[in-house]
Amino acid sequence: MNIFIRKRRQTSAFIHKEIRHLDKKRWWIFVLNNFEFRSFFKSVAFRCALSLFLSVFAYSVNAQKAVLYGTITDAATGEALIGASVIIDNGVFGTSTDRNGNYTLQIPNSRKARLLFKYIGYKDERREIVVKDSTRCDVSLKSTGKQLDEVTVTMRSDIRRLKESAMPISVIGQRQLQGTASNINDVLARTVGVTIRNTGGMGSSSRISVRGLEGKRMGMFVDETPLGQIGNFVALNDIPTNLIERIEVYKGIVPYKFGGSALGGAVNVVTKEYPPLYFDASYEIGSFNTHQFSSILKRTDVKSGLQFSVGGFYTYAGNNYKMRLVNIDNREVERNHDRFKKFIAGGSVKATKWWFDEIKLELIAMRTHQEIQGIDMDIREAYNKSESFVAALNFKRDNFFLDGLDFDLDLGYVLGKYGMHDTAMHQYDWDGNELPPVSPYGGEQNKFPSDGHNRSNDFIGKFNLGYTIDRHHSINFNIYANNTALKPKDLLMDKALGFRANFPSNMNNVTTGLSYDLNLFDDRLQNALTFKNFIFSSHSRSIDIFSVNEPEPVKVSKSFYGFSNALRYKLTPEIMVKAAFNSEVRIPTSEELIGNGYSILASPALKPERTTGCNIGAMFRQQGNDGGLIELEVNGFYNTLKDMIRFTPDVIPTMARYRNFGSVRTMGIELEAKGDITPLLYVYANGTYQDLRDSRKYIPGTEVVNPTKGKRIPNVPYLLGNFGVEFHKENLFGGRGQNTRLLFDASYIHQYFYDFEMSKYQERKIPTSFTMDAGIEHSLENNRWTLALKVKNLSNRNVVSELNRPLPGRSLAFKIRYVLK
Template sequence: MQISKIFSLALILLTSIQGFSQSKKVILNGIILENTGKPAEGVSVALKGTAYSTLTNENGEYEIAAEPGNYVLSVSSVGFKSKQTKINLQSDQTVPSISIEEDMAALNEVQVKGISKVTKIKESAFQVNAVDTKAMANITSNLSQVLNKTTGVKVREQGGMGSDFEFSINGLSGSAIKFFIDGIPLDIMGSSMTLNNIPVNLSERIEVYKGVVPVNLGSDALGGAVNIITNHQISDYLDMSYSFGSFNTHSTSLTGQARDKKSGLIFKASGFLNYSDNDYKMRGVEVREVIDADNGRFVKGDFRRFNDQFKSVMGQAELGFVDKSWADVFFIGGSYSATEKGIQTGTNQNVVYGQVHRGGDAYSFSLRYLKKNLFTKDLDFSLFSSYSDDQNTVTDLAYRKYYWDGKYVPNQFSETGKQATKWNIQRPKYFIASNLSYKINDNNSLSLNYTLDKVDNKTYDKLINDKDDNPGKLTKNIVGLSYQQNFFEEKLTNTFFGKYYGMILEQPFAITDSGTGAGGTIKDNNGYTGYGIASRYKITPSIGIKASYEKAYRLQRVDEMFGNGYSVVANPDLKPENSNNYNVGGYWKNEAENHHFFVETGGYLRKAKDFISAIVYQSNTQISKFQNTSNIIVKGLEADIKYNYQNKINAGINFTYQKTLDDTKYPNGSNSGTISATYRDDLPNTPWMFGNANLGYRKSDFIKKGNNLQFNWDLQYTHWYYLTWAKYGVDNSKIPDQYIQNVSVSYSMNEGRYNVSLECNNLTNYLAYDNFKLQKQGRSFSIKFHYFLK
């Protein structure tokens, strides 16, 4: 195949590149420890003023080969105080262990200095964004807002806090993107746990994989994955925050850990509570001046949202041990989450709801286990198992038609155009993820991953029934195997992998439009195979190039197969989506004494087939059905530049250009006939050019030693794009250019223990649109109080 030939040629070219070794080099090695005694992984160790540098491994060990001479050994890492030591290197030498001290003040600034775990991930073979969220602990943003400022990512919300949103990575969005927390699917904690609910304080960093996803995540992600990494340190700590802002918006979060040093028992807990009225002003919307039920006139005006209140709560706790002879990590845990949300509009803001709302809650129980060197050296095993029950209700009881001024007229149907309903959706989930990895030697390793994901689907109208008598079941079995090899002292890294996607569908024998049926069940078993490669070559310690490819599948969701019982009908004949994903890219970094640059650029191609979309079901415009409707091609380029000067000034800019095209030549899945009118047309409601810029200034020891002042400004730009198909588009169907500016100032005291910050979002009060041309908030203000104790 042509694809195989291309990648074979690329691999030959990469492996043929030879590094030059200089004679008379000697070896310098040692160990870096945190002040707690724990090995410090991912720390930059360099001979100052030279190109010789490396990162510590998971045991805190490092090794550098250099010519004999006098050097300054520099040790640095984000969040730790740097250390420098003079050495006289004349022969192979082992430096006594060096202990580095955590710098809480440094965690309160947005910075790009040093080689940290974040930089190590960015220099891996995968195309990945890595964001150090420890440095953002004082901002009020949630995780989706943070990621919306990174390269190749676009988050389009339909309103304020808690609104539905579309998360896109390199042009693919929706279910093509999977979300994880510490490698475990986020939806295990319930549908109310979404990226735009989670405060930034609960994470340590975020990894965004583009197109090609590592096997260890055990996922059927088609277009990419987001992995939220939480705090894994062993020491005791407490992190609390509270923020208040416009539209009566409140957000509080807490995370902490306590350890009994004698027994080694550890208790971890975290949680958050969010609330907002979301009563921001809708500008220039149409409202009907009601005379009576049959008479009135339409005028335009500014009106506040009135059915958009949102509340979410989450709490989780774990109890267990670390660093035992029988387990490196063992925890049992549980979580509870819940949301309540008014529904103000659908996908068209001219249709207004006054009483429609949804709510739900979920609980889960889990077990987590990790053992390194299981049975033999370098054989590591991890296991995560959980049970969760997620229940949601959509309530539509009022026979009314509302307008933006809050007034209404009686109507023969409910607000969404049906009979009054109180639909309940319950989905118990059983989940197991296990990973076995073996390091053959320093240059070769294997990894085997298995994931079981089983979901029951129960839907019914509470006004009619109290249960689903014949629920469906959907079981996914995903197996992944990867092999990693290193050449030329890890200058060249290749990762080869394969994945098997198995799905078992158990559906009611006589399935109806509501997703239920009578009698027995039909059981279908299908399997699919994916594969890929990711390669990186370090031309110099500061310059690297990378390329990756994956044949990926996204298995059907339970709601796509069975419907939701009230607005989406079942379709058990759906096929999975599949895509050929290609990435090429490179990076360059420069770490002079005062100036630090990191530049990253890349290109990508996605060829997705059998894309699953919701379409109108028969002639009923209120009911939809998921079908394999189209093929899609995405071509794009992206670039990211970061700069830091003496830990005082930091700046960055990123840019993304992409074309997302309809590649469906013949409609309805046929291979001939009339060519589709939208063939090779730009996909509607999809941004094609956007970027971000930021600038920050930090003043250390401001007013008092140990106190720091930080100022940040950022700009989010989105070029105009069509709401409908471009071939049919007119001026009023365009979503206009967006220029959204945000500013913040924060002050930290007592080495970061006490912190306060002020923020203004949409500083210029720009008329902001987003998904489906729905208006977002105008200018808003917030204040945040943050306390950290260690």
């Protein structure tokens, strides 16, 4: 019988029940390996959207004590061993590893310690070291391949646990994060079923698309916490990959504990856990005058349990690459007004020995300056700016007044200041001719000038209560609430328009979820059922479309329901099948419902989007005797999206608003294969076909037959694939403590139209792109120093995206990183 220890809801009572038939000697070994299951199953503390940029700084520990820490892994696969035992001095005292395979012990300073590392099914490992201040000792255990009285205990890493869950999901681990990618968008672009819609180089706006559904339909999370309003000031792509443990891409169904009303799926970035003493600094320089710097400093007072942190990063990009203007005689020019600067800094303190298991306070400040690059006109002065401040507080406790009841409360506040500055008194075309501004008051783009000094206040709360009934049944209750208040101010715009167009507004939304998890037949069957209620209200103002008057107050309050169910069944230890069905709702965002106070009007009649879809998939996963891993997965999906929300121009000049477009039908298939071909060679390949069609019978609001019914939705790629190979070897160039990786990645996107395809001779299409990236990464002194050289778009292909906007050509980047543990 196989027992897979996977969730915190498995209590010590269950552990003793499963081993009661073992003899005393084996029982003692089992308990020794698992006596700290309770600590392992305690949740990782919430880290708000940018704790990944932060790190840790603290008071020094007791001078009479030293900290011994490290990671225990499987020697063949490199997977973390959860619950492995670390024993010092023949059993005087010890500990066990957490969910990431990490352990920490406090022992007398400057002392020679004899260590014993044990794990069921693995050979014991003995070490003898002198511990001073903060000493790291990593161990790789070799499997014995033996079983105990037909009972095998298998501890799985978080990545494997997620892959074997009932929900459709792709998980990106350290191998992909530390490859040729420079940022999160690069990593996600190679993931099956995912496309990234960029408008330019670094710092340009981009949208993540999963199975064709993109933008605001996608949930963006950091450590299971929604970015929410902070997403207007920082994007996932801003997060340095050095700080990320893994990235989870959920497709169709979003985990109930995340909260919110994401529809097409979700991307959750999980940040790293650090040892008591940690410093990490990296600097990258690249083509097009690109510079990125990030640093982390952490120190933990082991005695008090307080963890202090400080850190941040800075990004600068000139983005002065050449682009071809297909709209103007196909000429080639250099982007001359696309500089991007971003700075983020903050600190946090976390207490782990108070009544709550974890209390964490974070403070973050951000500043962005983004020049606007013209395509039709040579824009030379306009830019966007933003400043924001974030405060977050998290409380977490297991066994909250009741055994098996877990409590988690997240509170957040975001204060934002932002606006566009467009006051130039001249325009220029690409021939250098001077033209008058868009208004007598100035401006280079749109139909009016702008000097925005807008403010936003956002309050976020997420409450999660989970109760484990027994090993088979558990329930979870989740509430996510958000209040957004916008206070736009642009006196120059009002002056140019001749009427007041900036007005305050606010929006509230509450999502309540109740879920039930079922595990049967020794974990071969998993089922997760969730019901949700969506409530939102808004108070905004609306301008009459026939004449410009003082905006009139408009109030809206609505409620909707949705549900989802995900099922997984293991046919054999290597083969499993999955099925998922969902009928859910996405509440309009504050921008969609109440506008932004100036260029986007309120849309009080806007309906939430509703999707109904299903996913059926199968996965094969086999680990060879040499530790090599082979994984194959296939998924088919079908989805209908009703009341799709789109951004459209309004009758009022210079204004726009969001409207319900109608219905869209999606169907497709995903294929992925990856594995270790040899102990030194790893290969992956994936492909996606996604067919999105307009299913509206009539043009909205009319009895006119829709001429695009059955046509493919424009500006969405439908055929794409990725391939990659990695060669890795220790001490390739001699020496000790070194590791070398050679990497190659290729991506293919078939041509697609950025307008409805009414004729096969239609020219409005984005051409096929095939790009290749390569890199070499070399680490020294057991990963203390890492040097990386990356080349993107090796063949210098002309690539365009997002309505034919040119993307950068071949680029080169060099990165150096230093880590002190």
